[in-house]
Amino acid sequence: MAEEKRLMKGNDAIGEAAIRAGCTAYFGYPITPQNELTAYMAKNMIDNKRTFIQAESEVAAINMVYGAAATGARAMTSSSSPGISLKQEGISYACGADLPLVVVNVMRSGPGLGGIVPSQADYFQSTRGGGHGDYYHFVLAPKSVQEAADLTYEAFDLADEWRMPAMVLADGLIGQMMEGVVLPEKRDLSKLPKKPWAVGHQGELKRPINHVTSINLVPQELEATVKARFERYAKIKASLQRFEELNIDKSDLVLVAYGTASRIALGALELAKADGINVGLLRPITLWPYPEKRVSELAQQGKRFLVVEMSMGQMVEDVRLAVNGRAQIDFYGRTGGMIPTEDEVYAEIRRILKK
């Protein structure tokens, strides 16, 4: 039976979805604009007899997640941009050790301490492997409180299935706003995927010993391991590129935007429509794997693009890579915590279309 819709703050909905997904260990460190999430977990993990620790730093928190995930538990941490920078070492190790875990980034503006208001300036860091080494991991970008809950829930499954970290990349707006949400069902912990590679209970299970590690000092072997991981990445890229699109067929110009920026792009699309101007919207849901096939098809069909971001232009590079010189690409962005308005985006549409 589907649950009733309830009004929830994005940060709280993420926390509740994680608990329902079977997260048994949460480790976090306070930072705005995701503090409600840590507080939600503090109360609700304890109420559910699960593990919550307010760690001494984001570095410690991600490594607690690393340890918990190594035992096969569904483990998670959340933070915002400066804290995510500190977690990158741990994320790199988790990728190197093929550990599933979930990281939520409720983005704020940077660089440095920057500000505490919404931003999308961590796109490069999230999608390019923000730590050292050759790696990628899932990056899921919600546009609403509902999707923040759904993608957090799904992140645990994706991480487990593909044995890699999954990041939910939200921003301060998604984290702070309240919307109606229907929460997913609570998972039965005994039915979660088995993890034969995890540490613990070795004697009982009578299995060979397990090592969760990323070290390999033999270049030939390490190259083979990384290459095998990249074959997994190729499978993910072939099957899991996800996006939503609107009004594409009628339009020559396609807006490309994710998360909060996609809501603004949608508003601009409607303003244009009211004036009899058709523009399309392509909203990537997976930022890694990026929906490059769809962008490429649209370029092939002769569409042109306007990329809208809350940054100086980061995702636009993935659009350029997919388009590969075959179409005109424009960019409109605001940064520093400034959020583009629908009017600004609409003005840009008119400038481009000379209307």
Place this chain on the structure above:
Amino acid sequence: MELLYGHPKSLKPIQTKYCPGCGHGVIHRLIAEVIDELGIQGKAIITNPVGCSIWADLYFDFDSVQPPHGRTPAASTGIKRMLPDHLVVCYQGDGDLAAIGTAEIIHAANRGEKFTTIFVNNAIYGMTGGQMAPTTLIGQKATTAPYGRDPIDAGMGYPIQVCELLATLGGTKYLARGAVNNAVNVKKTKQYIKKAFEAQLRGEGFTMVEILSQCPTNWGMQPKESVEWLEQNMIPFYKLGEIKNTLDGEAQK
């Protein structure tokens, strides 16, 4: 025929990569012997640190997790919270514990995390080739202290007595310091390890055994010289014994 003394089951029967005279191998053996005596091999997990003992997972015959440099106490926290009935051994060097991982050890200890840290203090960075460690003695030479550690004029700070530092924290229940420079100290060190592991299995709180250990290679000495150097220089500054013991129950015996 009963076997009175043999190779511990929890240690694989292979030769280690450690240099001749290195303390790590002896310490591995002590850990393995105690685990065998407690009959807990199938429920033991080690976090092997970044440092010479990164190789620990090659030698111990039980599960292992390898975290980033200095983050072993955080990872051990995650493991132990998920598997409270397991023996979690957080193996750390002095660079790992007292430099890059200072925050992690202090807070894990203060939270009273119920794992045991085995802190191998060889007063040097072994793996990276002999740089100054937080525990390097005053006047001791290192590649990054070529004229010897000078706390005042060169601003290199003072050697850190980790047991004494952690003793002030409410979460710490058992902090002992042993050494592996001679048979007597090896034997005592094993008793400390056993006490700490038993306390862990009773769920008593944070336990740590610091072990003064030779690094002949990076001290620039022959193995025999290195055990003498440890005796004459390290032990006077790093006092051996139980620095803190607030264990309840049977471990007090």
